[in-house]
Amino acid sequence: MDYSKLGGLVPAVIQDYLTREVLMVGFMNADAYARTQDTGYVTFYSRTRAQLWTKGETSGNRLAVISIATDCDEDTVLIQARREGDGNVCHTGERTCFSAGSKDPASISGSPAVTASEPRERATRTERGAGVPASERAGGPRGEAPGSNQEAL
Ligand SMILES: [Zn+2]
Numbered sequence: 001m002d003y004s005k006l007g008g009l010v011p012a013v014i015q016d017y018l019t020r021e022v023l024m025v026g027f028m029n030a031d032a033y034a035r036t037q038d039t040g041y042v043t044f045y046s047r048t049r050a051q052l053w054t055k056g057e058t059s060g061n062r063l064a065v066i067s068i069a070t071d072c073d074e075d076t077v078l079i080q081a082r083r084e085g086d087g088n089v090c091h092t093g094e095r096t097c098f099s100a101g102s103k104d105p106a107s108i109s110g111s112p113a114v115t116a117s118e119p120r121e122r123a124t125r126t127e128r129g130a131g132v133p134a135s136e137r138a139g140g141p142r143g144e145a146p147g148s149n150q151e152a153l
Contacts, residue, residue, distance in 0.1 A: 002075045003030060010075055014042055014055075014089070016096075017066040017080035023089040024097040026055070028077060040065050042081055061085035 003010055009027040016023055026044035028036065032052050035043040039054070042063035046053040056062030063081035070077055083089060090097045 001030070001033060001070060001077075002073065005075050009045060009047075010077055012036075012042070012044065012077040012079055014063055015078060015080050017082055021096055022098055023063070023081070023083070023095075024055075033077070036065060036079070037068065042079060055089075056085060059085060059091075061088060063089070 001010060006027070008029050010029075010033070012026050012028045012033075014023045014025065015021065026042075027047060028043070029045040032043045032045040035052060035054070041054055041056070042065060043052055043054040045051075054062070062084040063079075064084055066080040066082055068077060068079050083095075088095050090099065092100070094100060
């Protein structure tokens with residue numbers, strides 16, 4: 001694990017192992033990561049309290065570790081976890097720390113961010129899709145010409 005980039009910490013993304021919801025994001029230092037592995041419960045390093053903090057130690061809403069993965073350059077942790085207690089991960093009482101801004105799923109799918117990015121993706125795919133055959137078609141005849149030139153040279 002590479003703790004050097006954030007001064008001894010790595011972000012830990014906590015994901016519900018069943019629903020795949022992102023529940024919360026915290027930070028871990030080497031001790032917190034070790035305790036998470038040893039105890040099987042998500043333990044963060046609290047930056048505000050400057051100490052280890054096992055999620056749910058007071059509320060009972062602990063996060064039981066199902067699996068731990070590190071990302072490609074080993075500076076971020078992804079933990080799939082099972083929610084214990086009342087299952088509400090956020091201290092506000094919401095199920096996830098990201099609930100507040102997205103209570104209506106319908107408004108997300110219709111939001112400008114999504115509709116704006118999708119056509120762009122499709123356009124790129126279409127350009128690529130149309131571009132390849134077009135260049136192949138264009139390259140075919142041209143390819144023969146340089147080929148015959150090269151042969152002539
Ligand atoms: Zn929260």
